[in-house]
Amino acid sequence: MTKEMNLLENKELLRNLLYSGDLLHTINGGISMTYVDVKRTPQEIIINVSAPSVQAEAFNVMVEQDKLLVYALLHHQIQDENASLAGTFAMPMFSQTFDIPANVDIEHIEAQHEGNQLQISMPLLPDMESHTVRRRIEIKH
Numbered sequence: 001m002t003k004e005m006n007l008l009e010n011k012e013l014l015r016n017l018l019y020s021g022d023l024l025h026t027i028n029g030g031i032s033m034t035y036v037d038v039k040r041t042p043q044e045i046i047i048n049v050s051a052p053s054v055q056a057e058a059f060n061v062m063v064e065q066d067k068l069l070v071y072a073l074l075h076h077q078i079q080d081e082n083a084s085l086a087g088t089f090a091m092p093m094f095s096q097t098f099d100i101p102a103n104v105d106i107e108h109i110e111a112q113h114e115g116n117q118l119q120i121s122m123p124l125l126p127d128m129e130s131h132t133v134r135r136r137i138e139i140k141h
Helices: 002-007 011-027 126-132
Strands: 035-040 044-050 059-064 067-078 087-099 110-114 119-123
Touching: 002 044, 044 067, 044 087, 059 110, 067 119
Parallel strands: none
Antiparallel strands: 035 044, 044 119, 059 067, 067 087, 110 119
16 A cells, blocks of 8 residues: 555656656547638638647748648657657647638738637738639630
8 A cells, every 4th residue: 555655646657657648648549629610701712620639839820822731749758767768749630731822922821829729810911812713725726
């Protein structure tokens, strides 16, 4: 009984065990499914990412050329007496790529995290609306 009490009193050990259990649960698919919703208004495109188990600090939003990359990483710090095992590693929890239409004002894309939801706003350029119309291109002979 004394040995069990010593384990329960070691808060750092308990914290690491609980975090490791949570990490294994996450790796094995135990996190809530991420839900993505895209809405378009005349002024903007809004992307809502609902991820109940993901903290705001884990999200990353990046623009690369005409793509919007949205991803979340789970960082885990391993503290071990063996220097070879100690360190930090990151595991991807969510990743999605979106095409950015030509009429999006890339310089004013914004992201906000509130509650369990990340919202990305991509404002549209008003003078480019006419360029988004589809038309057939005649092939010259």
